[in-house]
Amino acid sequence: MTAVASRLAVVTGGTAGIGLAAAAALARDGWRVMACSRRPPDAAQMPEGIEPVSCDVADPGSVEALAERVSRHEAPLVAVINSAGMALPRAPFLESTEEQMQRIFEVNTFGTIRVLRALLPLMGSGGTVVNLSSTLAARPRPGSALYASSKGAVERFSTALASEVADRGIRVHVIAPALVRSEIWLRAGMADTDYEALLTARGREFPLGRVGEPEDVAELIRYMVSDQAAWMTGNLIQVDGGAMLR
Incomplete structure (x- = not known):
């Protein structure tokens, strides 16, 4: 296996939320990390060991530019974590617009597929892909039809891809x-006060008594891309505080 210090991980959505937590965890382990975002911060604002990179997963040209950059990197590509995503304000499906339908699948579904179509040719044996979905794909809540289906498509794509690249x-x-506590819901139009109230109220619904933190998911990602998980593929793992028990 390649030494961790000479491995490259690409994390889309890697400058906030779960993506940032995963990028930081891998950087602490010695990985070389590219954290991709539409509006990346300056490198000085990022944890040590993380290289912020501009990339819009909904833009084919931007993804091609990312692949070109990865191809020129001195470290081999060993992991791709697709954390880039978007949400919509919760609303009945029949109130959704054509633009909303197009956008959420363009980012959540086709963004994941587009990144992997560009980067998988650059990945050698022993590489790992981790795609982020949501428990809403398996158990949708009212008002989440578009978001849940965009993530459900990612799950089916990932299963098929696992069989192709094994x-x-x-x-x-x-x-x-x-x-999970994340900026994605604030970007979906929820006010700060409403968001904190949601986290408090929803936290009481989980058997483990709280909502998730980005680090809860990042630690699993860290394991999945490690050599310790070398005999695992095609898995769908829920990190849900026991939510699916109810």
Whole structure:
């Protein structure tokens, strides 16, 4: 296996939320990390060992530019974590717009597929892909039809991809978190005060008594891309505080 210090991980959505927590965890382990975002911060604002990179997963040209940058990197590509995503304000499906339908699948579903189509040719044997889904894909709540279906498509794609690339020694996993503290819901139009109230109220619904933190998911990602998980592929793992028990 390649030494961790000479491995490259690409994390989309890697400058906030779960993506940032995963990027930071891998950097602490010695990985070289590219954290991709539409509006990346300056490197000085990021944890040590993380290189912020501009990339919009909904833009084919931007993803091609990312692949070109990865191809020129001195470290081999060993892990891709697809954490980039978006949400919509919760509302009945029949109130959704054509623009909302197009956008959420363009980012959540086709963004994941587009990144992997560009980066998988650069990945050698022993590489790992981790795609982020949501427990809403398995158990949708009212008002989440578009978001849940965009993530459900990621799950089915990931299972099919795992079977296709196994003979190359590449592993593919899906992690489906329940509600995790993240900026994605604020970007969906929820006010700060409403968001904190949601976290408090929803936290009481979980058997473990709280909503998730980005680090709860990042630690699983850290394991899934490690050599300790070398005999695992095609898995869908829920990180949900026990939510699926109810």
